[in-house]
Amino acid sequence: MNVANPLTAQGAWVWVAAILTLAIFSFLYRENPLYRIAEHLYVGLANGYFITFYWHRVLMPTLFTPVAHNPSVVTKVWLICIAIIGAFYFTRFIPKISWLVRIPIAIVLGYSCGASIPRAVDAELIQQLRATILTRGHFAHWDTALWAIILLLGVIATISYFFFSAERKGVLKPVSYVGIIFIMVGFGASFGYTVMARISLFIGRLQFLLGDWLGIIK
Amino acid sequence: MTAQDGASRHNFWQKLQAIDRRWLYLVVWLVVMLPLIFPFRIRPKATPPVERLFQFIDTMPRDKALVLSIDYGPDTQAELQPMLVAFLRHAFAAGHRVGILACELTGLGLGENALRQVTAEFNVHAATRQDSVINGEDYAFWGWTTPYITIMLGMGERISKVFPVDYYGQKTESLPIMAHLKNYDDVGILVSIASSAIPQSWINLAQTQFGVRLGCGITAVSAADYYPYLNSGQFTGMLAGMKGAAEYEDLLLNRLKENGMDWGQRYRGTEAMSSQTAAHLAIMAFIIIGNIAFFASKRRKS
Amino acid sequence: MRRTIPLLLVLLTGLFAALAAFVPHPAVQNVDEVMRNDVIRILAAFGLVLGIGSILQHHFLKIRRHAQYWQYSYITVIMLFVSAIIGVFGGIDPNRPGILPTHIGSFSFHMQTLYTNVMVPLGATMFAMLAFFMASAAYRAFRARTVEATLLLVAAFILMLGSVPLGRMIHPQLPSFAEWILTVPNTAAKRGILFGIQLGIFATSLKIILGIERGWLGGGGGK
Numbered sequence: 001m002n003v004a005n006p007l008t009a010q011g012a013w014v015w016v017a018a019i020l021t022l023a024i025f026s027f028l029y030r031e032n033p034l035y036r037i038a039e040h041l042y043v044g045l046a047n048g049y050f051i052t053f054y055w056h057r058v059l060m061p062t063l064f065t066p067v068a069h070n071p072s073v074v075t076k077v078w079l080i081c082i083a084i085i086g087a088f089y090f091t092r093f094i095p096k097i098s099w100l101v102r103i104p105i106a107i108v109l110g111y112s113c114g115a116s117i118p119r120a121v122d123a124e125l126i127q128q129l130r131a132t133i134l135t136r137g138h139f140a141h142w143d144t145a146l147w148a149i150i151l152l153l154g155v156i157a158t159i160s161y162f163f164f165s166a167e168r169k170g171v172l173k174p175v176s177y178v179g180i181i182f183i184m185v186g187f188g189a190s191f192g193y194t195v196m197a198r199i200s201l202f203i204g205r206l207q208f209l210l211g212d213w214l215g216i217i218k
Numbered sequence: 219m220t221a222q223d224g225a226s227r228h229n230f231w232q233k234l235q236a237i238d239r240r241w242l243y244l245v246v247w248l249v250v251m252l253p254l255i256f257p258f259r260i261r262p263k264a265t266p267p268v269e270r271l272f273q274f275i276d277t278m279p280r281d282k283a284l285v286l287s288i289d290y291g292p293d294t295q296a297e298l299q300p301m302l303v304a305f306l307r308h309a310f311a312a313g314h315r316v317g318i319l320a321c322e323l324t325g326l327g328l329g330e331n332a333l334r335q336v337t338a339e340f341n342v343h344a345a346t347r348q349d350s351v352i353n354g355e356d357y358a359f360w361g362w363t364t365p366y367i368t369i370m371l372g373m374g375e376r377i378s379k380v381f382p383v384d385y386y387g388q389k390t391e392s393l394p395i396m397a398h399l400k401n402y403d404d405v406g407i408l409v410s411i412a413s414s415a416i417p418q419s420w421i422n423l424a425q426t427q428f429g430v431r432l433g434c435g436i437t438a439v440s441a442a443d444y445y446p447y448l449n450s451g452q453f454t455g456m457l458a459g460m461k462g463a464a465e466y467e468d469l470l471l472n473r474l475k476e477n478g479m480d481w482g483q484r485y486r487g488t489e490a491m492s493s494q495t496a497a498h499l500a501i502m503a504f505i506i507i508g509n510i511a512f513f514a515s516k517r518r519k520s
Numbered sequence: 521m522r523r524t525i526p527l528l529l530v531l532l533t534g535l536f537a538a539l540a541a542f543v544p545h546p547a548v549q550n551v552d553e554v555m556r557n558d559v560i561r562i563l564a565a566f567g568l569v570l571g572i573g574s575i576l577q578h579h580f581l582k583i584r585r586h587a588q589y590w591q592y593s594y595i596t597v598i599m600l601f602v603s604a605i606i607g608v609f610g611g612i613d614p615n616r617p618g619i620l621p622t623h624i625g626s627f628s629f630h631m632q633t634l635y636t637n638v639m640v641p642l643g644a645t646m647f648a649m650l651a652f653f654m655a656s657a658a659y660r661a662f663r664a665r666t667v668e669a670t671l672l673l674v675a676a677f678i679l680m681l682g683s684v685p686l687g688r689m690i691h692p693q694l695p696s697f698a699e700w701i702l703t704v705p706n707t708a709a710k711r712g713i714l715f716g717i718q719l720g721i722f723a724t725s726l727k728i729i730l731g732i733e734r735g736w737l738g739g740g741g742g743k
Contacts, residue, residue, distance in 0.1 A: 047600045052606075114725075118541040130450070155711050158713065182705050185701060185706060190442040202651035246651060246655045327640070330632065368560060371552075508659040509663060
């Protein structure tokens, strides 16, 4: 066992990390003040981290430095105007003029929606449709042909399951039931992988506790 | 069998269903911890999506760069950090230029930690400049900016306009590597290592407009949802969770051994496989026992 | 005016952004670049104000009202200001320190150190707890009550076994079968769901741009 040395700078921080880890895990036994302290520490530090990087990596190089050093007056005025619009976010906390917060939200929201629609139509609909339809290439081998047919039928059946505008009778009933089968298999696959994911996160923490802190695993 | 026996069996099944969950937590803790202390080494076999990604990076032309996008944070670092480390080791061993950025702010520090770890591994064993890994020449850590739409669309025109300074505060344009890494045209593949839907955004924005080849490393939670993109060819390859990381590490280890670069590095994904196996068996046992208890007590009631 | 101006802005920026995807002319592309690199970037940075302001407002209110666990709110607020000061004045890169010294001897309290030794363990551990909650849910809640639920569990079992090396020991084809489940039926189901979700997103995005969907206006007070 090769426990991290708490008397060195690095070792001391490893101990801090280990104690905080155990503080969070203590919640598994029951709610306690140590867990609460760790939880609130995290929220505070995460916000401080965000402020740090927004300041150094966005506001400074994009706004303050150009306004201070760029020789062009037009650029300075332009950036100051954008900053004023950005400052409208502060009006959220002033009830009388809080409607101004809608302006920067509108610009960001509108641009994001507009930029994503045409590109997502291609990527999420057209490309996916192209991958679903049967082509001559699929029939080069019996297995690729069979899986491609199953895939096509599965997609149609799944979509039909979510079609709630018509009553489930006639051909729609068995087709939507086949859709449920595919959906259940899909969710089963997701669940199986979710188990793996959650366990992995815990393994990572134990690797730290047993390796970096206690030195039990090499 | 007396009525008393029947009643006590019914109570047993009920008690089994109502067991304090902290006993379950203890079982999970032991099942995961013990194989880490007493590991049984099992090497995973790479699945086709992992192999495809590995082969592509391995055989990428030398004039093309590998770009890694850190799109995850500390919450999923156990699954995804081994992937980042593996990609960096692979790229540096193969002599590829590497660009690293982050769309997720909280992942920035993890990127810095991974770079520090891997560059130290290579530079400690470097005999010549050729073997060394130098910031600004062999790799560039561009850092982070917001929002990601700015990154994904802007990199198609000029990367140094999106990141005017790198993570360390150096002017991006002044880095020697940037002479060969102007935009997506110089990128062989961009791998998004993500815990959210950002890989989808890479497809929608970067690939649709600029045709950049994409790969992804994602948490196992999202893995099943990304198979449609793998099937359509929008992702060249995919690593799913810690298992995917372990598979990539296995392929990488073989490559590093061939190159004489197996210096006893830690492979956290592979180390975790014994615990993963034991934990999966435990969860399956929980489900089976829970169902047996449920149906048995239901039958007793009726 | 309080609704008209924002609705007009969302329409203009939305239409312009969509247009920029199709028009390669430098005039349009240059304006698009300025929009992305200057306008959207700076506005997104100021958007942090909403988040930080809300957190501070929430905790100050808790302290004032002496709500449950109000004492812990001091920790959040103090840690927020202390870490922000360390980060803003101490710099990002330990090798290029800012005006605030971030170490005492060899003991560092630089932002990167705080991140690696406080933020990462806390964030990672919070999510690691999900493993236990999932195990508890697996024991108590996952019941094979119907044929469909049984199918879900069987698929999950195959995936769980196939995704660990043990699966290969049970049967050499088990991992391949698990991969087939992911590649064929799972892909079919997820693709069908994806079509539905994406069509919904398109419809909502269009409704936002055209001003039909106005729920986002509720973010500011007044009419």
